[in-house]
Structure formats: structure tokens, C-alpha cells
Amino acid sequence: MASMTIIDIAKICGVGVTTVSRAINNHPDISEETKAMIMKVIKENHFVPNNSARNLKRSASKTIAVLIKGITNPFFNRMIQVFEKEIQRKKYSFILQRVDENQDEIEVAIELEKEKRLKGIVFLGGYFSHVKEKLEQLTVPYVLSTIGMTPEFDPQEYSSVSVDDFKESYKMVDYLCRLGHQKIAILTAPMSDVSIGKLRYEGYKQALADHGIPLNEKLVCCMKEQIESYSMENGYVVTQELLASGEEFTALFAVSDSLAVGACKAIFESGKSVPDDYSVAGFDGLDITFYYHPSITTIRQPVEEIAEETIRILFDLINKKMTHAHKIFPGELMIRDSTIPYKE
Amino acid sequence: MASMTIIDIAKICGVGVTTVSRAINNHPDISEETKAMIMKVIKENHFVPNNSARNLKRSASKTIAVLIKGITNPFFNRMIQVFEKEIQRKKYSFILQRVDENQDEIEVAIELEKEKRLKGIVFLGGYFSHVKEKLEQLTVPYVLSTIGMTPEFDPQEYSSVSVDDFKESYKMVDYLCRLGHQKIAILTAPMSDVSIGKLRYEGYKQALADHGIPLNEKLVCCMKEQIESYSMENGYVVTQELLASGEEFTALFAVSDSLAVGACKAIFESGKSVPDDYSVAGFDGLDITFYYHPSITTIRQPVEEIAEETIRILFDLINKKMTHAHKIFPGELMIRDSTIPYKE
């Protein structure tokens, strides 16, 4: 039989559609017994309400969408879990929407906002270089979570939660310098990057400068554009080239953990060792850095706290408790087995 | 200003709503110039059509949904990419819907089918033990991709694409036996599991039997229920317990690569070595098995082929070219550095 509607159910039950609607939506104005009867009929006939119709009619729904760019990143998994938990705790429902690499997240957001009558949006990952005019089409509050922003964006215009990529990167390179390393290679985003890749690279440069180490451009290795960015493969390939170049270095800082894993592999394959021949450090705090052998020194981003704070700010915005907020969490330098002091 | 509708646009343009609709949907019956004019107005006013209304009205849309259980699994990333590419190539649009661990994927599917007027569904991951009655509520074709099915399901009732988990598991354990290993531990799903975990365990048992090796239950290690299943952490914790138990073994077969990585870590931490003290093998063919040090022997599932075939079958079903199909792909035994012959 063709799909049932609320009208069919009403007919079968011998009641009006309103009553059925009330039963479905747990409205108070309905007697327990009619409700039970209706629900029974619904079960028996496998009636499922059509969400499109509901969304169309509803003026507002209690739902939050999380838009995530690059779902590949294992770093987001934990965050999504926290988002879901926190959003459900607030009795809101939760939509996870993947945004393709070559899709515009704002356009997706605008469309989704209308379709689902969203109450708020979380943007996760990606670069976020959008014109103000476009952002203004978003009529519900939104928070950028772990998204590096270039400074030309007016902080008054948006809210965000993240670590200070510049500072944390600095922290790591500073640590490597203090171990006595002077020739520190970096594996980073292409120079065209404007987001976290750039921020972390700037931290590297600053740390070197503060230690009186001149920048050696031959030790600045950029990911290949044609390979998935921040992937193990990219780290592997780029490190192979670095090793083949013959340029000397004693430590390698990869701006993401996956890159670091790929780098380690390239080093091992060349017959060298981590950390005896090269110290290697990553960034993010992925689980794999703990499980890799040797375990990999990294900057752990406090994902749970970041996710929780993101939701807290979003709801404050929704409840109009504030206009905009920016929260920066400190990262944690996890010293592991992949980095050791420089030895002559 | 409040959100625009197609009526507002029609008024501004001085045309009827139908004409606007035609412009939006690239209908043939409209002159190029009015269309251009309308599109210009739409751009200027940032009009975005409401999807709920479209879905409600449309009788059918060319869209395929991929429902994925346990988005954590990195194994799915590549598959999703292929799905997206193939679906777009067919000029269909693609929806990725995450299904929570404690959600019923069929119910999600039924709801989504109505909401989005789906043409077809792909189920990815999970266990899939559903009653026939429920499956029958799905009125569009669907394909199970890389989902282990217990034999009691009638193959006439559904379509599927996967590897033969039993056979591939057998292949791996057989290989370990041929290396001379006799005491082979397995890291597998809890015995209550009915899906791939069970199938892979059965393959292990059969291979041991065929080599005349009695099953030692102390070497059958089940994942902890309270830890994320098939995770590195689970492999780590369970292997620590195995090592602590003092039960002797020379090889360890983990039914997933992530478990294998965790196992390796536990072994290294105990002061032992892979592969010198213990050979370790995984299953799935994740990238990390190549990048780990030592690289990990595994069964590679041909993800691209599986994904492509899934879509091919789905479209054959949609176009009524067949009733049901089951495609089994062979896995590939990737012999790496984590397994070596048994030495006295």
C-alpha cells in the first residue's frame, strides 16, 4: 500500500487529524487512552510521519547542525561525540552534515537553516574565508570550532573556540630547540594556505628566531597539493624527498600527527631511526601518537573541552546571553619517545 | 527581512510563481531571457529555495542515501569518496547519513526515504539483524555493503557486496600456521557478536582445525564491551591482559587493523618485540598498517571495487535489471614486517 498519512490514521482511528498529531507530538491536551489507541494503530500500520512536511510547517525546531569539512580527520570523531551528547542534554536534536572539500560551507548552512529551521550551527574544520555579506544571510547563531581564522576577520563578527595554533606550534618548536636541536625541518601546508597551516608555520618561524636560529628554507617542506592534505601519505612522500635532498636536519616538526606518522615511516624505510637519528614531533594529539612505536611527541588539543565550550557558547548566543565570544584553550605538550636531546 | 519565498521573487520579477520555479529547476519551457532575469533577481536577493517544501511536493527525486554505522571506522572514508563520485557520475545526488550506535538503521532509512524521496539506499557497516517485516517497509532498493550477514537471512531477500570474512580470516590464520606458528591468539568480538566478528572467528577456528591445532580458549581474547569496539584502545587493553595471563603464544591475529595496532603497542610496552617475540596480523587493510613500524601484515579489502560494485548493483536494482545480487570480492593477503616464521 502506498505510504500512509496522518489522515489515514485518523480515519482508521475514527478521530480527527489534530488528535493524531497530538498523539505523535506528545501534546498535553489528549486523553491517555485515545493516545494509546492511536499509537497502537500507528505501530500496526507502520506509519512514519513525513519530516519534510513537519519541517515545512514548523516555524522553529529545536535542532542544531554541525557542519564538518573533511570528515576524514580522526580528530573530529571525539568532538562529534561530545557535540551529540551535549546537544541531546539540552533536549535539542542534532544533525551532522558533511561538507565536501569543494563545497561552500556557508551555502550549505544557509540551505540547511531553511530546510530544518535550525536554531544554531557549529562549523568544524576547514578554512573559513568568507565575505561578510554571505555570513549575514545566516540568521541563526553559529560558532567556529577549531577553525583557524586570519586576523583580518573582525572578531566582533563571529564566535570561536580553538587552541592558539601559533602559540602551541611555538611551544613545540621551542621545546625542540631546548633539546639542543638547531636544524629543525617543518612539514607544513603549502604557502598559499591561510589557516591553521599558516599559523603553525608562523609559530615555527618565531620560535626559531627567538632561539637565534636562521630560517633554512630547504627545511621548510610543504605538503603536495595533489595528495590528500594532512594525510600520512603526504607526510611520507614529502619526508622521502627531504631525506633524498641531502639537506641536514636532526629534528622534524610535522604540523599534524598524521603527517608525523608518515614522516616516521619514511625515516625508518631509509634505514634511519626515530628518535636516534631524527626526532619527530606532531600536532593534534591523535590516539595514534600514543600507539605508534615509538610513541610520538605532540601537542594535544583538549577536544572534549573545546567541544563542550563550543556548545556552551552556542547556547548562550541562542539565548541571547551575549553577542560574541572567543575562547582559546591551551594545548598540552605531550613529551613522548619520538623526541630526544640533540647529540653531537 | 524575513526569508524570501518563490512568491516574493515572482512579484519582484513581475511573473508568476510557475515561471520562477521553471527558472530554478532548469525547465525547458521558459525563454532564456526571462530565466536570466529571474536568476539575476534571485542572486541579488539571496533567495534560497526551501528544501522541505521541495521534498514535500516532489514525487520523486534523484537521490541516493548512504547510511553508515560507526563513522569512526577509517575504513569507510575511502568508500564514501567512491560512493560520492559514482553517484554524482550518474547525475544523482548523495546524502550521507550517520547512524548512531544505538539507533536502528532501518528506522532511520524508512524515515529518510519518505523525507527525501530516495531512489536507493546503501547500508554501510553495522550488523544488520532485522526482521523481514521491517525491511519490507523499505520500498526502494538497497544494498548492504561490507556487512556480515548471518546465514539465516534468505539471500533472496537482499543484495550485498563484501569480502568473505570467513574465508579471508581463514586465509590469514592459515598463513600464520604455515609460518610454523602453533600458539596463535585471536583478538575478536565478544562471543555474543553475530556479524563479521563471528565470521572471522569461525575462519580462525577452521584454519586451526585444518592444521590439526586444538583450540586453546585461553588464547581467544574478546574485546571489552565498555571500550569502543574494534579500537586501538581495545586491542591494547586486551593484549595487556593476555600478556599478563602468562599464557604462551607466538602469533596474534587481530580481527581488525586498529586492534592489531593496539596489540603491537601493548607488546612493545611489555618489553617484547614485534615480530621477533610475537608475530601480529590484522584485517582490513587500513593505511596505518603500511605506516606502522613495523608494517603490519593484513588482509586488504578492495574498498574501491567494493564501493563501485555496490553502486552498480544499486542502480541495476533501481532500473529493475535484476532482483537481487551478491558479490563477494577476494581480499588480498598483504605480507608485511609484523609476521615472521616461528623460530624455536
Place this chain on the structure above:
DNA sequence: TTGTAGGCGTTATCAA
């Protein structure tokens, strides 16, 4: 506590 009727924004039908 229950039912009737109108409208959410779009597309499809049909007539102009």
C-alpha cells in the same frame, strides 16, 4: 478533550 480548516513553500496540472 476533540475536530475543522487554513497555510507552510514548492512543484505539477492545466488552461490561456
Place this chain on the structure above:
DNA sequence: TTGATAACGCCTACAA
């Protein structure tokens, strides 16, 4: 090539 109008399935004043 265009436009008026009736659905699509549901929710919600408002009336009973």
C-alpha cells in the same frame, strides 16, 4: 512561453 491553482503531509489557531 506563461500563469492560476491545486496538491504534497503536517501542525495549529480556532471553534465546538
